[in-house]
Amino acid sequence: MAEKLVLIDGNSIAYRAFFALPLLNNDKGVYTNAVYGFTTMLLKILEEDNPDHMLVAFDAGKTTFRHKTYEEYKGGRQKTPPELSEQFPVLKELLDAFEIKHYQLDQFEADDIIGTLATQAKDSNYDVKVISGDKDLLQLVSEKVKVSLTKKGITNVDTYDPDFLMEKMEIRPDQVIDLKALMGDSSDNIPGVPGVGEKTAVKLLKQFDKLETIYEQLDDVSGKKLKEKLENHKKEAFMSKELVTIEQKAPVEVGLEDLKYNDYEPQKVASVFRDLGFQSLISRVAVNEDGDPGQESPKDWEEIEVTVLSELPADIITGEEAVVVEMLHENYHASPIVGISIVNSKGNYFISIEDAKNCEEFVNWVQDSSKEKWVFDAKRTLVALRRHGMVLRGAAFDLLLASYLINPAENNHDIPAISHRMNERAVRYDEEVYGKGAKMKVPDDQAVMQEHITRKAKVLFKLKESMEAQLKENEQYNLYKDLEMPLALILGDMEHGGVQVDVKRLQDMGDELDHRLTDIKKEIYDLAGEEFNLNSPKQLGPILFEKLNLPVIKKTKTGYSTSADVLEQLQDEHEIIEKILLFRQLGKLKSTYIEGLLKVVNRDTSKIHTRFNQALTQTGRLSSIEPNLQNIPIRLEEGRKIRQAFVPSKENWVMFASDYSQIELRVLAHIAQDEKLITAFKEGKDIHTQTASEVFDKSPEEVTSQMRRQAKAVNFGIVYGISDYGLSQSLGITRKEAKSFIEKYLSSYPGVKEYMSESVQEAKRLGYVTTFMNRRRYLPEINSRNFNQRSFAERTAMNTPIQGSAADVIKKAMIDLDNRLKQEHLQARMLLQVHDELILEAPEEELDKLKQIVPEVMEKTVALDVPLEVDYSFGPSWYDAK
Structure with missing residues (x-):
C-alpha cells in the first residue's frame, strides 16, 4: 500500500476558520477561534485519513517572487485582522504538540511548498491529499493527488480527483491555470481578462483547450466584444497565467522523510487544549487506561504519601497549612463533610470529620488566629466548620477568591480547574472520583478519596505563592486582601446565622394568593364568555385573536403567540389582557417565591440560609442563591408583602434596613468628573428632575412627572449601558426619540460623554477596565470586527467601572x-x-x-x-x- 501524505495550506485554513467561527478567547484573553476551527479539521483528518506523512505550509511574508512580475500582486487585499495574526504563533505551538511538521519559505507561498512536495510525493508513488480553501491548488489534481477544498465552515469539504473536477467545473487539472488566467482572481488582485467570467472561460477552454491556442486562433472566437476584450488584454492574460501557476520546483529544504508522522502523545495535546480552553475537544485526544477522558495519567504523577490522622499532633503544625474541607455538593449548608486534608512543608495529612471535631488539638488549631490556614473558599469552609461547632480563624489565603479576581470571566473555579490553568495538573476532576449530579457519592475505596482530597490541598499549597504574585502584578492584592478576604468571613457568618422566617405568615400568603387567583380566573372567564385552560397558549390564543378579535401581533409555529411582550402591546385593546398578566404574575409569585421559600426553610430553626455568590459576577456584585433573596419582586404589592415573612430571630428585636x-449615579459623577452632576449632588438636588430640566430644556418647576420618569430611565440607562433600542423599549417610544434623549443627555453632561469615550479607548488599549479598587473586567471583544460583539464590549467598558465601583x-x-x-x-x-x-x-x-x-x-x-x-x-x- 502506498504511503499517504497530507499537505495543509495553513494560512488558507486558518483564515477560513477565523471568519467561519465567532470570536473565541481563553481565560488569558487570547483569541482562539481560528485555532479551534483549524483543530477540528485537523482531528478529522487524523481520524479519517490516518496519514503516514504530514506538513502544514505557511506563507513566509507579504513579498514573493511573483511581485517581481506584478507589483500589485495581492494588492488591495485587506490587512489581516490582528485578532487572526496573533493566533498563528498559537497555531504553530499546537502543531508542535501534535508533532506535525510546519514550514515556510522566504519569497514563496504555501501553495509553492505544497506544489513542490506534492510533485515529489507523486513521483515517489505516494498518495497525496492537499487541504485548502484556495481553488488555485486544483491545478495539482491527478490520479495520485487529491485536493480537498473547504465549502461551508471548515470540516465540510469537496475532494477533487480528475473525474470530480471535470464533473464540477468541466475542465482538466492542467486547465485550471488557463481558467484563472482568463477570469482573473480579485482576492489576489490578478487581473485576467476584464469581463470574462467563469462560464465564458470554460466555454473558451472547451473550444480551444488552453490559453495559447485561444490567442493563436483568436479569429475563431465568436463574439466581437469578447474578441476585443481578449485582444486588448492579452498581456494581462499571460501575466495572470504566470502568477497563478504554482511553482513545483521551489527550493524547499524539507524532504518527504522529514514529514514522517508517528502520531501524537494524547496527554501532551490534551494539556495544550486545556490551556486554550478547548474542553470539548479533550475527550477526542486523551483517554486513560481506565477510560476517563482528558486527564493526565495518574501513573505519571508525583506520588504522594498521605498520613491518616486520628488526632492532630502539635509537632506537625507549622503555622502555614493548606486546608481542604471536602463536601460533595454545592449546597454546603446541607452537604456533609467527607474529610479534611492538611498539607504543609512537613507532609500530607488526612483526618475524618468525626475524628477532627472530637480532637481538642484540631479544634484549637482551627480557632487559633495566629496559625495561618490557606483554604479554598473561606466562606464555604467557615460555614462547614461552624456546623460542627468550630469557628475558623486565621484564614490567610483563599484560592477561590484569588482565581476569581485573576480570571473573572472564567466560570469554573474549583481546585482541579484552577490547577490545570496554572499547569499543576496532578489532581483529578471531582466527577472522576465522585460521579456527577445525583450519582455523586463517596468512593468505596476510602484511600482513593483521601488521596484525591490531599492532592487538592497539595495543589493549593503549591499555588499560593504564584497566585499572590499574580495578584500583586495586577495591582489587585489589596483588593483581595483588604476587601474580598475579610468580606468572605463576614458573609460566612451571615449565611450560618440565616434569616428568621414566619412560616405561618408565608403559608397564609399562599392561601391569600390562591383566593386572588381564583377570583381573577373567574373574571377572565366572564370576559371571555367561556372557561378554558389559562396556562395553554393553544387555548388562550383563539380566545383572544378569534373570539375577541384582538389584533394579531406575532405567530409561532404552533399558533398565536401569547407571550408577555405580546400581551403588553395589547393592554389598551381589552380589559381581559390586564387580568391575564396579573394572573400570571401572581401565579409566579406563589409558585416561585411562596412555595419556593417554604421548601428551603430549615425545619429545625425556621430560618433560611441563602448562599452568597462572591466569585461569580464580572462586576463584583454579590448575588444570592437557594433561595435568591435579591430577586423577590417588589413592584407588585403582593410581591413586596413577601418581605413580611422575614422577621427578627428574637423577641423585642427589630429589622433595620x-x-x-x-x-451608581454618584459614582458616575465622581468617575466622570462632570461638573453639573457633581454640583447637583452636592446641592442635594433631585438628579432625575435636574436631568429632565437639562434634556427637555425646562426649568425644574416645569418638569412633569412623565419627563422625570423618562429622565430617570436615561440616567440609569447610561449607568447600565442601555442602547437607544433598549431605552425605546423601556419608555415605549421610538428609537429615534430614544437616540435623541441619549444625545441630549450627553450634550448636557459633557464630562460623562468624555468619560464614556475615554473608557472605551482605555479598554481598547489595555484589553480591560478597572473599578475604584482595581477590580478588572477583561474585554477581548472590544476590538472585534463584529459590530454586535464590539458594541457590547464598548457598553461594558463604560458601565463596568460604575457598577463595579x-x-x-x-x-x-x-x-x-x-x-x-x-x-x-x-x-x-x-x-x-x-x-x-x-x-x-x-x-x-x-x-x-x-x-x-x-x-x-x-x-x-x-x-x-x-x-x-x-x-x-x-x-x-x-x-x-x-
Whole structure:
C-alpha cells in the first residue's frame, strides 16, 4: 500500500476558520477561534485519513517572487485582522504538540511548498491529499493527488480527483491555470481578462483547450466584444497565467522523510487544549487506561504519601497549612463533610470529620488566629466548620477568591480547574472520583478519596505563592486582601446565622394568593364568555385573536403567540389582557417565591440560609442563591408583602434596613468628573428632575412627572449601558426619540460623554477596565470586527467601572460596619445584602445607636467628590423596614 501524505495550506485554513467561527478567547484573553476551527479539521483528518506523512505550509511574508512580475500582486487585499495574526504563533505551538511538521519559505507561498512536495510525493508513488480553501491548488489534481477544498465552515469539504473536477467545473487539472488566467482572481488582485467570467472561460477552454491556442486562433472566437476584450488584454492574460501557476520546483529544504508522522502523545495535546480552553475537544485526544477522558495519567504523577490522622499532633503544625474541607455538593449548608486534608512543608495529612471535631488539638488549631490556614473558599469552609461547632480563624489565603479576581470571566473555579490553568495538573476532576449530579457519592475505596482530597490541598499549597504574585502584578492584592478576604468571613457568618422566617405568615400568603387567583380566573372567564385552560397558549390564543378579535401581533409555529411582550402591546385593546398578566404574575409569585421559600426553610430553626455568590459576577456584585433573596419582586404589592415573612430571630428585636441613594449615579459623577452632576449632588438636588430640566430644556418647576420618569430611565440607562433600542423599549417610544434623549443627555453632561469615550479607548488599549479598587473586567471583544460583539464590549467598558465601583463601595461598607458593630459591642448583626441595601436585625434598645452609626459608616466608607447618602428604616419585619 502506498504511503499517504497530507499537505495543509495553513494560512488558507486558518483564515477560513477565523471568519467561519465567532470570536473565541481563553481565560488569558487570547483569541482562539481560528485555532479551534483549524483543530477540528485537523482531528478529522487524523481520524479519517490516518496519514503516514504530514506538513502544514505557511506563507513566509507579504513579498514573493511573483511581485517581481506584478507589483500589485495581492494588492488591495485587506490587512489581516490582528485578532487572526496573533493566533498563528498559537497555531504553530499546537502543531508542535501534535508533532506535525510546519514550514515556510522566504519569497514563496504555501501553495509553492505544497506544489513542490506534492510533485515529489507523486513521483515517489505516494498518495497525496492537499487541504485548502484556495481553488488555485486544483491545478495539482491527478490520479495520485487529491485536493480537498473547504465549502461551508471548515470540516465540510469537496475532494477533487480528475473525474470530480471535470464533473464540477468541466475542465482538466492542467486547465485550471488557463481558467484563472482568463477570469482573473480579485482576492489576489490578478487581473485576467476584464469581463470574462467563469462560464465564458470554460466555454473558451472547451473550444480551444488552453490559453495559447485561444490567442493563436483568436479569429475563431465568436463574439466581437469578447474578441476585443481578449485582444486588448492579452498581456494581462499571460501575466495572470504566470502568477497563478504554482511553482513545483521551489527550493524547499524539507524532504518527504522529514514529514514522517508517528502520531501524537494524547496527554501532551490534551494539556495544550486545556490551556486554550478547548474542553470539548479533550475527550477526542486523551483517554486513560481506565477510560476517563482528558486527564493526565495518574501513573505519571508525583506520588504522594498521605498520613491518616486520628488526632492532630502539635509537632506537625507549622503555622502555614493548606486546608481542604471536602463536601460533595454545592449546597454546603446541607452537604456533609467527607474529610479534611492538611498539607504543609512537613507532609500530607488526612483526618475524618468525626475524628477532627472530637480532637481538642484540631479544634484549637482551627480557632487559633495566629496559625495561618490557606483554604479554598473561606466562606464555604467557615460555614462547614461552624456546623460542627468550630469557628475558623486565621484564614490567610483563599484560592477561590484569588482565581476569581485573576480570571473573572472564567466560570469554573474549583481546585482541579484552577490547577490545570496554572499547569499543576496532578489532581483529578471531582466527577472522576465522585460521579456527577445525583450519582455523586463517596468512593468505596476510602484511600482513593483521601488521596484525591490531599492532592487538592497539595495543589493549593503549591499555588499560593504564584497566585499572590499574580495578584500583586495586577495591582489587585489589596483588593483581595483588604476587601474580598475579610468580606468572605463576614458573609460566612451571615449565611450560618440565616434569616428568621414566619412560616405561618408565608403559608397564609399562599392561601391569600390562591383566593386572588381564583377570583381573577373567574373574571377572565366572564370576559371571555367561556372557561378554558389559562396556562395553554393553544387555548388562550383563539380566545383572544378569534373570539375577541384582538389584533394579531406575532405567530409561532404552533399558533398565536401569547407571550408577555405580546400581551403588553395589547393592554389598551381589552380589559381581559390586564387580568391575564396579573394572573400570571401572581401565579409566579406563589409558585416561585411562596412555595419556593417554604421548601428551603430549615425545619429545625425556621430560618433560611441563602448562599452568597462572591466569585461569580464580572462586576463584583454579590448575588444570592437557594433561595435568591435579591430577586423577590417588589413592584407588585403582593410581591413586596413577601418581605413580611422575614422577621427578627428574637423577641423585642427589630429589622433595620439601610440603603445607598442612587449610588451608581454618584459614582458616575465622581468617575466622570462632570461638573453639573457633581454640583447637583452636592446641592442635594433631585438628579432625575435636574436631568429632565437639562434634556427637555425646562426649568425644574416645569418638569412633569412623565419627563422625570423618562429622565430617570436615561440616567440609569447610561449607568447600565442601555442602547437607544433598549431605552425605546423601556419608555415605549421610538428609537429615534430614544437616540435623541441619549444625545441630549450627553450634550448636557459633557464630562460623562468624555468619560464614556475615554473608557472605551482605555479598554481598547489595555484589553480591560478597572473599578475604584482595581477590580478588572477583561474585554477581548472590544476590538472585534463584529459590530454586535464590539458594541457590547464598548457598553461594558463604560458601565463596568460604575457598577463595579458601586459594588466595591458596598462591600467595603459591610466590612467597616461589621468592625464598628464589634467595636461598639452591639448585638446587632447583618443578615442580608440586597443590591444597594443592607438588612440587619437588632434589639430595640440598640436602635438609637444604629440610627447614628449605620449611616455614618456607610457614608464615610469611601471619599468621593460627591456625598454618599444613606436612607434607613426599621420595623417588626423586613417589609416594615422599607
